[in-house]
Amino acid sequence: MSLNRLELDGEFTQLAELRYTPAGIPVSSFVLKHVSEQVEAGMKRKVECDVSSMAMGPLALEAQNISEGSSVKVTGFLAKRSLKSSQLVLHIQTLERII
Secondary structure (H helix, E strand, O other), rough: OOOEOOOOOOEEOOOOOEOOOOOEEEEEEEEEEEEEEEOOOOEEEEEEEEEEEEEEOHHHHHHHOOOOOEEEEEEEEEEOOOOOOOOEEEEEEEEEEOO
């Protein structure tokens, strides 16, 4: 198995309405707004990005109870949005509110 794991924190934004797959699995889509300072080539660099994210199953229900603007820490993996798309989406496997 190849490595595909991402750990990120940020602001929980743009929560979409809860939807369900044809199999009845809940799906929650949102954007994680990340801001940090990283070191690249020995120099500090400010990083800002909006990461399209989704959670399925019990995590989707949990995501629906998080207020927009809340700070969260997530882990997950990256996958294409759909078979015909090259856009990436972060599929959430753990979701933790940062207080």
